[in-house]
Amino acid sequence: MTTKRVFIAGTALALTTPGAMAGQSADPLAAAEQRAAATVRQMRPDEKTILTHSVMPIDVHKTGAKFPEDAIFGAGYTPSISRLGVPALKETDASLGVAYLEGGRKDWATALPSAIAQAATWNPALVMRGGAMIGGEARAKGFNVLLAGGVNLVRDPRGGRTFEYFSEDPLLSGVLAGAAITGVQSNHIISTIKHLALNGQETGRKFVDMRISDAAARESDLLAFQIGIEQGHPGAVMCAYNRVNGHYACDSDYLLNRVLKHDWSYKGFVMSDWGAVHGVGAALNGLDRQSGEQLDPDVYFDSRLAAKAAADPAYAARLDDMNKRVLTAIYANGLDKFPASPGGAIDFAGNAELSAEVARQGIVLLKNDGRILPLAATAKSIAVIGGYADGGVLSGAGSSQVQGKDGPAVVRPKNGSGSQFISEQYHRSSPLAAIKARAGNATVTFRDGRYIADAVQRARQAEVAIVFATQWMAEGIDVPDLSLPYGQDELIAAVAAANPRTIVVLETGSAVKMPWLDKVAGVVEAWYPGARGGEAIAAVLFGEANPSGRLPITFPASEAQLPRPHLDGSDWVESAGLGEAKVPERQLSADYDIEGSDVGYRWFSRTGARPLFPFGYGLSYTSFEARNLKISGFNASVTIRNTGARAGDEVAQLYLLDRAGAHKRRLVGFSRISLEPGVEKRISIRIDPRLLADWNGSGWQMPAGAYEFAIGKDAETMVTRASIRLPARTWSGPAQ
Structure with missing residues (x-):
């Protein structure tokens, strides 16, 4: 008997050079910078504003606008500078696959599960x-820039883009964002990392001011970006819509010049989000390119910028630097040497299977009373209820929306406008069909759940009831609370009262409350599971796949446990299409210094509140033990054993518990390991010292004293502990 895959955060990860967590991996951007500077010296004045702005090659305002023949219907287009061999930039959304854009290109793509589902794989x-898969599909369609890499921390689970982001923890989010970016850029295309920074809510997203101290930001959201940049080396950083400490994120000297370019020595370019530029002065504050210029009040980075550069040496120097940074990203990723063109071959079947594997590994088993799961193939009758399970699986809406061949199975408009861009859509992967394929001779029936009495009657007649419950989320729209919409909580409670052998399958973009939790036998969190989500869900329900996902966010018991029980602005900001008020009637801000760097599980540890399910939680069809944790310097080792009867995957989570006598709860490393029954493996985890330190205004600082660590089943359940005394230490820059 032998172990299988081992993935360890803090080591090489099989995707970057060793030492990546220590910020020591070779930076391809730095290597390309000299060539980029040479090209800038050859540029004529009229060429210097070609790369500094982009247009959406879509007639968004219905004016009959025409675009160059080589532009592709998508998010952005910047023309080439053919004299210098600089290729055109052709951009597409997003992190979960090549965006659908309401079918405007008359093609389709493979949808990965939501980013939060990917994070649940650890x-x-x-x-x-x-x-690599979505980058390959983007390249095959002719795109060479993918607007991927969402790494913002989940500070509020009601945030409409929670499903697009990875987690509430800076280490987990940064490592996974770096991995995704590495995969995308392996196709010789540029990936972004986004949205810098503190994009925590969609309500008033164009003007809400996130108030936070420098130290708290550096130890949380900015640390996630820093780790992601160190590991993934994205060619571009996309700044956010919101303000940070009074300044728009795309016009923030603090974020773009001081933190990103000076302190982190970032060599690539900063692109704006679409409609996030407020004036030409943003160039001096670190913005390198205006994106989707039709969505801004004016085109600031073309003739206006050229005029400034002609009259002001500061703007002239800045313009050269802007070009150098865009060219650096182009050269580092080989866009000029490996041009992308439409019509490339795509292995849709293979890509769909990869999406299914991500979904299987990301599904989290939250409850399994009486080992009701996995379902026996000999069950005589199964009632499947709700969630459009007969049609497909839910996805999140907005710029990240992806759809496969023939478009969505189900479209439910948000409102009477019927817009597909912000609408509830379901991928063509029916859980009902997948359940029937695995249920043997069992009678499988379906009720849509619109009428509770009808669902209850069918549940009462079946041996097992499976209720599919959905929580739709979208860019531009926060959810008002964490209940299930459409009366689904009442439906689940009624079905469970009629049949105690009820299993709830959640397709959600974030955490939800579960007032019915003690009444049901099983709960499966499937998130938005992507192109083959129905098959992945059924594989877990019937035991073809052993659930191994772990929660990347805390599920609170109620909104009252959150740092801001009331979502800032939700009482007065009126939605205007994408949740954007035309003009704010008054200033809107969110006080992130309430929790500071104690985001998610750290907040719960600090307040002592007991969540519904903690960060890192997840059950399995087998069992594991962890023992003999050892700490040596910034290295940990522990033995993991599969003590159950079937093969499975465990996620060993290493937490800091106490630092020099002060309580600190921080994830400092993790390792996913696959083990056969009875097999054990000793694994090593490298600790990034920044996770043990505080930001002191100019660098990182660790106090001397005893440091206690533990391997946790989750952020609350510790199983083996170890302590070490460490000396005081201060340093600047990346971890050393």
């Missing part, structure tokens, strides 16, 4: 493969 190598 598997950087698999996330890297997913990035």
Whole structure:
């Protein structure tokens, strides 16, 4: 008997050079910078504003606009500078696959599960493969820039883009974002990392001001970006819509010049989000390119910028630097040497299977009373209820929306406008069909759940009831609370009262409350499971796949446990299409210094509140033990054993518990390991010292004293502990 895959955060990860967590991996951007500077010296003045702005090659305002023949219907287009061999930039959304854009290109793509589902795998190598897949499909369609790499921390689970982001923890988010970016850029295309920074809510997203101290930001959200950049070396950084400490994120000297370019020595370019530029002065504050210029009040980075550069040496120097940074990203990723063109071959079947594997590894088993799961193939009758399970699986809406061949199986408009861009859509992967294929001779029936009495009657007649419940989320729209919409909580409670052998399958973009939790036998969190999500769900329900996902966010018991029980602005900001008020009637801000760097599980540890399910939680069809944790310097080792009767995957989570006598709860490393029954493996985890330190204004600082660590089943359940005394230490720059 032998072990299988082992993935360890803090080591090479099989996707970057060793030492990546220590910020020591070779930076391809730095290597390309000299060539980029040489090209800038050859540029004529009229060429210097070609790369500094882009247009959406879509007639968004219905004016009959025409675009160059080589532009592709998508997010962005910047023309080439053929004299210098600089290729055109052709951009597409997003992190979960090549965006659908309401079918405007008359093609389709493979949808990965949502980013939060990917994070639930705790598997950087698999996330890297997913990035490589969507990057490959983008390249085959002719795109050479993918607007991927969402790494913002989940500070509020009601945030509408929670499904697009990885987690509430800076280490987990940064490592996985770096892995995804590495995969994307392996195709000789540029990936972004986004949205810098603190994009925590969609309500008033164009003007809400995130208030936070420098130290708290550096130890949380900015650390996630820093780790992701160190590991993935994205060619571009996309700045956010919101303000940070009074300044728009795309016009923030603090974020773009001081933190990103000076302190982190970032060599690539900063592109704006679409409609996030407020004036030409943003160039001096670190913005390198205006994106989707039709969505801004004016085109600032073309003739206006050229005029400034002609009159002001500061703008002239800045313009050269802007060009150098865009060219650096182009050269580092080989866009000029390996041009992308439409019509490339795509292995849709293989890509769909990869999406299914991500979904299987990301599904989290939250409850399994009486071992109701996996379902026996000999069950005589199964009632499947709700969630459009007869049609497909839910996906999140907005710029990240992906759809496969023939488009969505189900479209439910948000409102009477019927817009597909912000609508509830379901991928063509029917859980009902997949359950029937695995149920043997059992009678499988379906009720849509619209009428509770009808669902209850069918549940009462079946041996097992499976209720599919959905929580739709979208860019531009926060959810008002964490309940299930459409009366689904009442439906589940009624079905469970009629049949105690009820299993709930959640297709959600974030955490939800579960007032019915003690009444049901099983709960499966499937997230938005992507192109083959129905098959992945059925594989877990019937035991073809052993559930191994772990929660990347905390599930609170109620909104009252959150740092801001009331979502800032939700009482007065009126939605205008994408949740954007036309003009704010008054200033809107969110006080992130309430929790500071104690995001998610750290907040719960600090307050002592007991969540519904903690960060890192997840059950399996087998069992594991961890023992003999040892700490030596910034290295940990522990033995993991499969003590159950079937093969499975465990995620060993290493937490800091106490630092020099002060309580600190921080994830400092993790390792996903596959083991056969009875097999054990000793694994090593490298600790990034920044996770043990505080930001002191100019660098990182660790106090001397005893440091206590533990391997946890989750952020609350510790199983083996070890302590070490460490000396005081201060340093600047990356971890050393």
